[in-house]
Amino acid sequence: MSIWVTLEMGVKAGAYESLSVFLNEKLPAVRSFEGAMSVSVLFDDQTNRLLLLEEWKSKPHHQAYIAAISTNGVMEQLLAFMTGAPEVKYFQRVMI
Template sequence: MSIWVTLEMEVLEGRFAELEPFLADRLPAVRGFDGALSVTLYFDDETRGLLIVEEWLSKLHHAAYIQAISENGVLASLAAFMTAPPEVRYYKRLAI
């Protein structure tokens, strides 16, 4: 059964115009990473809140992705656009 991951963060004031192309350039690699099923982004202009909703085959697949972007510098580059580290939550789909 797949898992859902949410990442909530606040974009630094005045940085969204730079963040948007950064994300557009990197999203194909996220979506193509082993175990990634979907990635959707939401942005609130008023609060500068960014919500990333991802579906992965497993928490281990997501952990491998986080390790890869930590090692290649993408995570640090993303963090430079944010006021603080993202709040990450994991959810499992309920079959009710």
């Protein structure tokens, strides 16, 4: 069973255009990482909040990805656009 991950973060004022270019460059690598099933990007321009909605095969798959980008510098690059660290939450799909 897959898991859903949300990463919510504030974007620095005036940084969205550069962030958009960065995400266009980096998202193919996220989507091809082992265990990644889907990644969607949502943005609220009134609050300057970004939401990444991701589906992964498992929590360990996602955590391996986070460890990889923390080591290779991509996380540091992403955080440069943000007002703080992302709030990460894990969810399981419930069949109701």
